[in-house]
Amino acid sequence: MYNTNKKVTYDVLNWYKKTKRQLPFRNSNDPYKIWLSEIMLQQTQMQTVIPYYNRWIRQYPTLKSVAQEKIEKLLKLWEGLGYYNRCRNFHRAAKIIVFDRNGQIPDNFHQFRSLPGVGDYTAGAVLSIAFNKQCIAIDGNIRRLISRVLGIKKFTYYNKRRIEKWLKKHISKLHPGDFNQSLMELGSLVCNPKNPKCHQCPISYNCKAFLIGHPEAYPEKTHKKKIPSHTIVAGILWRGNKFYIQKRTNSKMLAGLWEFPGGKVQYGESLEQALKREIEEECGIHPKIIKKIGSIKHNYSHFSIIFHAFHCKEDKDIIKKEKEARWISINEIKQFPFPKANHKLFDLLNDQNWNV
Numbered sequence: 001m002y003n004t005n006k007k008v009t010y011d012v013l014n015w016y017k018k019t020k021r022q023l024p025f026r027n028s029n030d031p032y033k034i035w036l037s038e039i040m041l042q043q044t045q046m047q048t049v050i051p052y053y054n055r056w057i058r059q060y061p062t063l064k065s066v067a068q069e070k071i072e073k074l075l076k077l078w079e080g081l082g083y084y085n086r087c088r089n090f091h092r093a094a095k096i097i098v099f100d101r102n103g104q105i106p107d108n109f110h111q112f113r114s115l116p117g118v119g120d121y122t123a124g125a126v127l128s129i130a131f132n133k134q135c136i137a138i139d140g141n142i143r144r145l146i147s148r149v150l151g152i153k154k155f156t157y158y159n160k161r162r163i164e165k166w167l168k169k170h171i172s173k174l175h176p177g178d179f180n181q182s183l184m185e186l187g188s189l190v191c192n193p194k195n196p197k198c199h200q201c202p203i204s205y206n207c208k209a210f211l212i213g214h215p216e217a218y219p220e221k222t223h224k225k226k227i228p229s230h231t232i233v234a235g236i237l238w239r240g241n242k243f244y245i246q247k248r249t250n251s252k253m254l255a256g257l258w259e260f261p262g263g264k265v266q267y268g269e270s271l272e273q274a275l276k277r278e279i280e281e282e283c284g285i286h287p288k289i290i291k292k293i294g295s296i297k298h299n300y301s302h303f304s305i306i307f308h309a310f311h312c313k314e315d316k317d318i319i320k321k322e323k324e325a326r327w328i329s330i331n332e333i334k335q336f337p338f339p340k341a342n343h344k345l346f347d348l349l350n351d352q353n354w355n356v
Helices: 004-019 031-040 046-059 063-067 071-078 085-100 109-113 120-131 140-150 157-170 176-189 208-212 271-283 330-335 340-351
Strands: 229-239 242-247 262-264 287-299 304-314 325-328
Touching: 004 157, 004 176, 031 046, 031 085, 031 120, 046 071, 063 085, 071 085, 109 120, 120 176, 140 157, 140 176, 140 208, 229 271, 229 287, 242 271, 262 271, 271 287, 271 304, 287 340, 304 340, 325 330
Parallel strands: 229 304
Antiparallel strands: 229 242, 229 262, 242 325, 287 304
């Protein structure tokens, strides 16, 4: 009797060989490039990542060039990709490897896993693709795919172990990287959350969810909680033809990026009251509010904001010294990394020709 495990592995690899997408980081054994691509692809769609990846590699062709760069310049290049901790952790890890480990990216799972920002999935993906190590990699697409193959509805501890066991049993000994990538590709292009293309799947014959006739029922959908919404105010604080920006501290979300002074509107406050309070608290400046610029909406992973912005002028020239701050002109915006919400505000200001 033909070994079913070997058949599944063969069919998956054969499908991948014939149909895989041509991506800039594929067909490369450079662990730096593979690692970078996996970090960028975390919680981000492929079509969004590709131009960022290409620009990054053009500017920083080696891990050493990343380690030697200032984090602010890296954040500027990452600007708009989101989840900025990925960039900061990648920079920290690059410095560890270049300055503490003679530039050698470890091919040992536990050593690589210990680096900042590296989890089980990233370690498994990079080691299997770059070093041909027989390490499994489980992302959301693979978890959904194998849950359908095994007929799993809930991700209990026991069922997670079943998925790991299945992957370890089927992973190719000769081509573990291609095996992991083939499952990622299947989960991304064929075994979609809705309307899976089972007729294109090379292993549908071995899929319990397909054979039962209800692949979308596996796994059970979790009900997402409604994310909170916050009202935020910010001031474009002018001094002549320059305006004030400040750098977010390392203890805050979006650490290392630059922003306008402002913050959350508290219960019972008007927008103007909140703005004056925030600017006084953050900058030591008593602002004079000139006029409202407008408002924008922006969604983060766990909350959303309605962002109201105002043109302001200072009444007193007092800046808190503990803040890293600058007075910049419009032409200098491109020198600093800003959150995406700020760029939406820049678009609004450009439409208004920055008229105060």
